[in-house]
Amino acid sequence: MKKASSFEKAAARCWNLLNEGKPFTPIFTVGTMAIYSVTNLGNSGFLADFLLGLLAILPLLVIYYVFDFPLFLRNYLWIPLVAYLIIWNNVNLGLLFTAVGLYFFFTVFFWGTFYYHLRIGTSWLNFTRFWKLVLKNSDSTSGNAQEQLPKFLLLLSLWNFSLSEHIWAGAEIGQLILFYVGVLLFSWILHKNLFDWKPKVIPTYTSNVVATTRAINQKVIVMVIDGMRKERFEEANTPFLDFLRKNGTEYARMETVYPARTVVCFSSMFTGTYPFEHGIKSNMVWKLGIKVESVFDSLRKVSKKGSLLAVAHLVDSFGSDVDTFTAVMHNDVVDRKIIERAKLIMEEKNPDLQIVQLISTDQTGHSRGVLYDEYIQKIEEADALVKEYFDWLKEKGMLENYTFIVCADHGQADGIGGHGHLDEGERFVPFFMYGQAIESGKVVEEKHSLVSLASTISYLLGAPFPNKARGPVLNEAIRKEVLINDAAKGDRISSSS
The missing domain is CATH 3.40.720.10 (Alkaline Phosphatase, subunit A)
Structure with missing residues (x-):
C-alpha cells in the first residue's frame, strides 16, 4: 500500500477549506458573486464596487465564522434573512438561483459523485442518493444544506444590495450597522442559552493512579x-x-x-x-x-x-x-x-x-x-x-x-x-x-x-x-x-x- 504523497497531504488540507463549514461559507459567497458578476469585469469601477461590497458583508462573515449553528440551531438562521427582507426587500432572484444551483452542483455532483468516484470508487450514480443526504445532514460542514442556504442567501443579498443602493453614500449604512449588531446579539444569545450539549471537561490532570516505569504489557x-x-x-x-x-x-x-x-x-x-x-x-x-x-x-x-x-x-x-x-x-x-x-x-x-x-x-x-x-x-x-x-x-x-x-x-x-x-x-x-x-x-x-x-x-x-x-x-x-x-x-x- 502506498504512503500518502506530499501532494496528497497538501490536497487534503486544501480540501478541508471546502469541506469545513466555517471556511466554506466565505469562499462560496465570494466565488458565487465573482461568477455571477463575470460579465461586468470590463466595466469601469467594477473591481472597486466588488471590493466595497465584500467589505459591506465582512462583519456578517465574521459572525458566521465565530458562531456555529449546528443541529437545531440552523433553524434560527432563517430569522436574519427574514429580517433583511422586511427591512430592505431587495432581492436579486437571478443571483440567488445561481447560488443555489452552484451549491447543489458542488455538493451533489462535484463532491458527492465526481470526487468520491475518483477517490474511493463510488458509483457515477451516487448523486441519486447524495442529494437526500445533503438535505438531511445536520453538522456544520459545507454539505449541510439547511445551514449553508440561509447563510449564503443572506450574504449575497446584502452584497447585491450594497452594490445597487450605494449604501456608503447614504443613510442605509446606519441601518446596516444596526442590522449587524442585531445579528451579533441574536447569535450570542442563542449560543449562551441553547448551545449546551458539549461534554464536560475533566478539570484536573490524570491522578487516579500513580505513573511508574513498570509496565503491565509488552x-x-x-x-x-x-x-x-x-x-x-x-x-x-x-x-x-x-x-x-x-x-x-x-x-x-x-x-x-x-x-x-x-x-x-x-x-x-x-x-x-x-x-x-x-x-x-x-x-x-x-x-x-x-x-x-x-x-x-x-x-x-x-x-x-x-x-x-x-x-x-x-x-x-x-x-x-x-x-x-x-x-x-x-x-x-x-x-x-x-x-x-x-x-x-x-x-x-x-x-x-x-x-x-x-x-x-x-x-x-x-x-x-x-x-x-x-x-x-x-x-x-x-x-x-x-x-x-x-x-x-x-x-x-x-x-x-x-x-x-x-x-x-x-x-x-x-x-x-x-x-x-x-x-x-x-x-x-x-x-x-x-x-x-x-x-x-x-x-x-x-x-x-x-x-x-x-x-x-x-x-x-x-x-x-x-x-x-x-x-x-x-x-x-x-x-x-x-x-x-x-x-x-x-x-x-x-x-x-
Whole structure:
C-alpha cells in the first residue's frame, strides 16, 4: 500500500477549506458573486464596487465564522434573512438561483459523485442518493444544506444590495450597522442559552493512579474503526469483535470529544486532553502540530516506540509519528491494504504501541449514508480484518503479553455521515479492551471519555502520562491481581497470566 504523497497531504488540507463549514461559507459567497458578476469585469469601477461590497458583508462573515449553528440551531438562521427582507426587500432572484444551483452542483455532483468516484470508487450514480443526504445532514460542514442556504442567501443579498443602493453614500449604512449588531446579539444569545450539549471537561490532570516505569504489557494494539456508529455496530454481524468485548471489558458509555472531527478526536485520544489545550480544533488545521505531549512522546521517554498508521490528515497533528497510507483507493479494498501495511510495520519496526485506523466504514457513511446496508457491510468487513490481524499477530508470537483495544473515534449522524457537533449517533462510541491483564466479561456502565486512552496506554506500557493528560486511567478494566497500587511508594507490581 502506498504512503500518502506530499501532494496528497497538501490536497487534503486544501480540501478541508471546502469541506469545513466555517471556511466554506466565505469562499462560496465570494466565488458565487465573482461568477455571477463575470460579465461586468470590463466595466469601469467594477473591481472597486466588488471590493466595497465584500467589505459591506465582512462583519456578517465574521459572525458566521465565530458562531456555529449546528443541529437545531440552523433553524434560527432563517430569522436574519427574514429580517433583511422586511427591512430592505431587495432581492436579486437571478443571483440567488445561481447560488443555489452552484451549491447543489458542488455538493451533489462535484463532491458527492465526481470526487468520491475518483477517490474511493463510488458509483457515477451516487448523486441519486447524495442529494437526500445533503438535505438531511445536520453538522456544520459545507454539505449541510439547511445551514449553508440561509447563510449564503443572506450574504449575497446584502452584497447585491450594497452594490445597487450605494449604501456608503447614504443613510442605509446606519441601518446596516444596526442590522449587524442585531445579528451579533441574536447569535450570542442563542449560543449562551441553547448551545449546551458539549461534554464536560475533566478539570484536573490524570491522578487516579500513580505513573511508574513498570509496565503491565509488552505491547498495546489499538484498532480504531473510524466513524463506527455504536447502534449500527450492535446491529451488525461481528463475531470476532463480539468475542473481544464479551471476553474483555466493554465501556458501554464511552464519549467522544467536541467537536467530533477525526483529527480533533485522534489528537485528544492520544494526548489525553481537549482542543483548547492541544490546539487542534477541526480537521482544518491552521497551525501544524499539537501543542502538548502525545503518548508517542511519553513512550520515547522510556525508550519505547509507537506507530500510528493513518490517513494524511493526521500528520497535521502528530507529524513523523504517523505512518501514512493513501486514501485515494477504492473503498472496497482500502481496509484490506491497511491491514497488510500494519503487518509490514509490525515486522519492520515491532512497535510497543501500534495504532491502526480503518477508514472504509467512515467513508461509506460519508458517501452513502449510515442508515443503509452498505454501512453495516463495512463494519462486518472490519470485523473480519481485525480478526485476521489478531490471528496473524498471535501466529508471529507478538501477543505474548498484550492489551488489544478496539474503538471508534466518533460515531456518525444521518445525512452524509456527519460528525462534529454530537448529533444522534455521534456522541457514544464502541470501546472495549481485551488481553491477559484485562477483566473478562465486564461491562462498565459509567460515562467515560476517549481522553482516557492516552493515560491508559501509558500506564499499560510503563510510560509517564503525557504532560497535559486529563483522562483517568481506565483501571476498572485491569485485573485486580495485576493492578496493585502502593500510594506510599508510588509503585506498581505487575504480572500476567
